[in-house]
Amino acid sequence: MDDEDQIRLTLAVHAQRLDDGDADGYTALYTEDGQFTSAAGTHAGREAIRKFIGELFGARDPGRSSKHLFGNTVMTVVGDVAEAVTDVSISQRAGEGPWTMGIVNRHFDRLVRRGDHWLFAEKRVVRR
Amino acid sequence: MRDEEHIRLTLALYSRYNDYKDEEAWTLLYAPDAVVVARAGQEWHGRSAIRAFMRDINTRQGDRDTCHFSANVVIAIDGDTAKLDADMLFHERATVDGAWRNSQLNRYTADLVRSHSGWLFSRWMIQPRTSVVSRSAELAAAAPLPGIGEINKTLALYAHFLDDHDAENWSQLFTLDARFTLASGEITGRQAIKDTIQGMWANNPERRIVHFCTSSVVRADSTTATAETEVSEYEPAADGTWQSRGHGRYYDQLVSSGGRWLIQERYVRFPM
Numbered sequence: 545m546d547d548e549d550q551i552r553l554t555l556a557v558h559a560q561r562l563d564d565g566d567a568d569g570y571t572a573l574y575t576e577d578g579q580f581t582s583a584a585g586t587h588a589g590r591e592a593i594r595k596f597i598g599e600l601f602g603a604r605d606p607g608r609s610s611k612h613l614f615g616n617t618v619m620t621v622v623g624d625v626a627e628a629v630t631d632v633s634i635s636q637r638a639g640e641g642p643w644t645m646g647i648v649n650r651h652f653d654r655l656v657r658r659g660d661h662w663l664f665a666e667k668r669v670v671r672r
Numbered sequence: 673m674r675d676e677e678h679i680r681l682t683l684a685l686y687s688r689y690n691d692y693k694d695e696e697a698w699t700l701l702y703a704p705d706a707v708v709v710a711r712a713g714q715e716w717h718g719r720s721a722i723r724a725f726m727r728d729i730n731t732r733q734g735d736r737d738t739c740h741f742s743a744n745v746v747i748a749i750d751g752d753t754a755k756l757d758a759d760m761l762f763h764e765r766a767t768v769d770g771a772w773r774n775s776q777l778n779r780y781t782a783d784l785v786r787s788h789s790g791w792l793f794s795r796w797m798i799q800p801r802t803s804v805v806s807r808s809a810e811l812a813a814a815a816p817l818p819g820i821g822e823i824n825k826t827l828a829l830y831a832h833f834l835d836d837h838d839a840e841n842w843s844q845l846f847t848l849d850a851r852f853t854l855a856s857g858e859i860t861g862r863q864a865i866k867d868t869i870q871g872m873w874a875n876n877p878e879r880r881i882v883h884f885c886t887s888s889v890v891r892a893d894s895t896t897a898t899a900e901t902e903v904s905e906y907e908p909a910a911d912g913t914w915q916s917r918g919h920g921r922y923y924d925q926l927v928s929s930g931g932r933w934l935i936q937e938r939y940v941r942f943p944m
Contacts, residue, residue: 545892548677549820556887559902560921563944611919611944613886613904615741616687617680621673631687633741633763633772635904635916643916645772648739648763672737672768 547621547662551628551655554662559614567598574664575656582669610636610646624657625665632669648672675749676821679756679784679791686793687740687760693730699723702793703785709797711778737770739763742780743884744828747821748814752786753794755811757832759801761884761906761914774914777882777906779804801835802880802908808832809841816931820890823897823926823933830935831883831903839870846935847927853939881917882906892926897933899924903942918943 545553554573561570571594574580580587580596587596604610612634619628630653634646654666673681682701689698699719702708708716708725716725744759762776781804783795799805812829816822826845833842843866846852852859852868859868888901901924905917920942926933 545820546674546677548673549890553889553891556889556900559887560889560900563902611904613741613743613884613902615743615886616684618684618688619681629688631691631739631741633739633761635919643918645763645774648772672739 547626547657548619550660551619551621551626551662552617554655554664555614555617555628555630555653558664559612562612563610565601565604567594567601570597574667575658578664579666580664580669581667583671608636608638609643610634611643614651626653626655626662628653628655674817674819674821675754675786675791676747676817676819676824678789679747679749679754680745682784682791682793683742683745683756683758683780683782687742690726690740691738695723695726695730698726702796703787706793707795709795711798711800735767737765737768739772743886744831746808746811746825746828746832747817748811748825749817750815754784754786754791755807755814756780756782756784757806757808757811758782758828759831759882759884760798774906774916775912777801777884777914779806781805781807801882804836806832806836806838808836808838812841812844820892820897822931823890823892823899824888826926826933826935827885827888827899827901827922827924831885834869835880835882837873839866839873842866842869846938847929850935851937852935853937855940855942880907882914885922895928897924897926897928899926905942920944 576590580593587593616631630651632649635643636646637643650670652668655662656665708722716722741761742758746757748755758780760778763772764775765772779799779801781797782793784791785794843862846862848862852865859865884904886902888899890899901922904919906914909915923939925937927936
């Protein structure tokens with residue numbers, strides 16, 4: 545697979561693990577010193593990201609569902625570093641009610657090559 | 673970067689520049705003599721007219737915020753020309769503080785030409801998804817894409833043919849001995865799978881659902897592959913917007929066959 549395929553694989557696995565609430569799998573997609581930044585602040589290092597995302601998943605209301613759609617990725621690869629900008633559309637619903645459009649975010653990612661894989665060195669989530 | 677990736681980049685930039693309301697950058701995604709055909713059938717020829725068309729839209733729409741979210745991308749490449757068909761879920765809100773809604777679901781039908789190291793649109797048409805003049809069969813028959821491109825194409829064509837109620841071409845995406853598992857049970861064999869889907873459509877022939885497939889986790893060797901694809905279903909609502917019916921995931925095993933990739937097994941987990 546080309547670099548672009550491998551990067552798309554990382555982005556797609558990230559989308560899966562986010563919706564599946566798989567905190568360990570999610571965190572494993574970051575480098576040891578990776579950074580995650582959102583409106584809730586910056587979390588530096590895999591351990592800090594694991595703690596933050598684990599609490600986020602744990603706080604999910606079982607009576608509410610959400611779904612993240614990832615698309616429109618614009619990526620640039622230079623050697624062992626890549627940048628990707630992706631639109632993220634989030635739908636949600638309460639209980640068995642209808643799904644509604646929630647918010648649209650944009651993810652600004654920097655990824656680095658680690659062997660055959662690409663990991664997030666930095667993810668910045670910006671709400672549109 | 674493969675040609676297919678360059679073309680995906682052109683499509684993603686189309687959305688990005690459109691949503692940024694950057695008319696100049698957006699116009700440069702078109703060849704100088706390109707043609708744009710809008711939903712109502714109006715045509716704009718050449719970059720100047722295309723730029724003016726976009727400027728007029730942005731002026732009229734003021735503070736409206738948009739997200740042109742594309743998926744189900746099918747690409748066919750022939751030397752220095754290419755074709756691209758994709759579905760686009762159009763999110764919009766009246767102001768940056770307003771609520772988002774899915775106001776349209778459209779089909780992009782685009783032709784592209786190679787330009788230096790990239791690709792530009794030579795013809796761009798947008799149609800409402802429910803009244804599209806499909807050319808999916810033509811794209812399915814085009815030369816196979818290299819790498820995992822052909823796998824992505826099979827996954828997207830599945831949605832195109834399914835939503836067009838094209839049982840013949842849809843069933844050709846499965847191997848003869850394929851297994852297809854839904855919540856209602858397991859079906860084995862291409863013909864039985866085809867019969868089943870036709871039976872489902874016959875129960876409600878007027879109903880139109882769009883299967884909007886976004887991220888796919890694809891792992892492949894030279895002859896076999898697995899894919900896990902996020903799918904969201906949408907249907908028209910009474911107010912003209914598109915309502916999500918739910919979200920699921922396809923779990924696939926695919927095999928290479930004469931340059932194509934066919935679905936040997938699909939397990940549909942819907943809704944999740």
